[in-house]
Amino acid sequence: MQRRCFTQIGLVTLAVPSLAFAQALEKPKLTIAVGGKNLLYYLPLTIAESLGYFKDEGLDVTIADFAGGSRALQAVVGGSADVVSGAFEHTLNMQAKGQKLRAFVLQGRAPQIVMGINPKTMPGYKSVADLKGKKIGVTAPGSSTNVMANFVLAKAGLKPADVSIIGIGAGNGAVAAMRSGQIDAISNLDPVITLLQRSGDLKIISDTRVVAEADRVFGGPMPAGCLYAPQAFIDKNPATVQALANALVRADRWIQAAGPADIIKAVPEGYLLGDRAVYIDAFLASKGALSPDGLIPEAGAATAVNALKSVDDALKDVKFDLAAVYTNDFAKKANAKFAKAR
Structure with missing residues (x-):
């Protein structure tokens, strides 16, 4: 039923056998850590899982859910997970601590907090x-x-x-x-x-569910939920990272074309907090803050740095390498792939 729902709203299902991808993937079986998977902040991750987009890319993904983004980050730093589905600013915080993490596909173009x-x-x-x-x-x-x-x-x-x-x-x-x-x-x-x-x-x-309000609060585009991983993981597994980006961009695009009924069908019942009407209202309130294409805004890293420095005196004198905390290369390739499929 979810597959029919996908085609009904006008996006093309790419029926490519997953085995064709699996042979080229360096790490087809991996774990994504997330802090609060039920949140609309991470809706693209949920859609990619529930509609089988990870599997379509030849991936066997386990999603480990934690109480918050900082806990999910700890899982990757500690080696129990490979990739984080979390807030963009964690890449900057970790760079200040000497650890190289990089975001490679966006889920939210405003924090939604x-x-x-x-x-x-x-x-x-x-x-x-x-x-x-x-x-x-x-x-x-x-x-x-x-x-x-x-x-x-x-x-x-x-x-x-x-x-x-x-x-x-x-x-x-x-x-x-x-x-x-x-x-x-x-x-x-x-x-x-x-x-x-x-x-x-x-x-x-x-x-900050309202993009204009988020831009006003933070003084510019503030990238939010994304997939990020240690740079070493990205360097070692570029095909796997591309497959993850493909699945998330596909989910981003699906969400923008979806209506409330489509979302309710695709999201696990337990995420609705016992009230479907509330979840629908929440989706409509947050939809505009979700990324339509997985691309991280060019000014986003600078906005995030300014926000972090305004609340953490220890970061005021840190010289950040903004280009090292994100890349749009994978998301651009994913968008090109799905544009050709239309």
């Missing part, structure tokens, strides 16, 4: 400055949701030490933490955000 306050614990909220001394829930400490929180706080003159950062995950646990009053504010993503907003348990103060 929303920060909001708990109207129950902060009924008199007036400005971000009111968050001083409060508890802020993020997916995991050190993850992109934590960076977003720090960024919003910094613009109000607050430092990370002025608040308590608490890891609450990216699913029902995050919803429960907000509704029970365990946290005073949250930095998280859809479908968690839409669920809380619809039930009146969230007042939004910054929303």
Whole structure:
């Protein structure tokens, strides 16, 4: 049924036997680490898996899900995973620590992270400055949701030490933490955000699901979810990396042509948080922030550096090699492949 859904919305299914690819792949069996796979932030990864795009490329992919992006990063650094599906800025943070990681296909062209306050614990909220001394829930400490929180706080003159950062995950646990009053504010993503907003348990103060708003907040295009890997892995397995990029670009393109009903059919039931209508609303709110082609914007790395430096004094004097943290070579080849197939 998912295959029929794919063709109904106008994209061409490339029915190339996976074995034709497998012979050329250096590492057909690999593990991708992700922090919060149920999030719409990683919807292209989910689509590539559920619609069989990895298999079509001759890949046998295991997706290891963690509580947040920082945990997924640790899995690759520690050697238990090969590739990360995570936030672009982690490549920069790791370069500052002397580790070479490179993004090679984009999932999100804006962070899609929303920060909001708990109207129950902060009924008199007036400005971000009111968050001083409060508890802020993020997916995991050190993850992109934590960076977003720090960024919003910094613009109000607050430092990370002025608040308590608490890891609450990216699913029902995050919803429960907000509704029970365990946290005073949250930095998280859809479908968690839409669920809380619809039930009146969230007042939004910054929303980067809107590309224009994200550009305004960060001062330029801020690349978000992507696939990235150690440079050594990319150098050793270029055909495998190309196959991964093909699958993700195909998923990116499918999503842009898909409607809510197509998404609901393709996404696992457990990702819907018990409410299909909420998930559909979340998809529609986030769709514009998802990448249409997997290409990382040329100014994106510079924007990410500025954002990181604004929240981390230790990075202020670091000289980054921006060209070393991303490449569009694989995504360009993938787009050319699918353009010819139309």
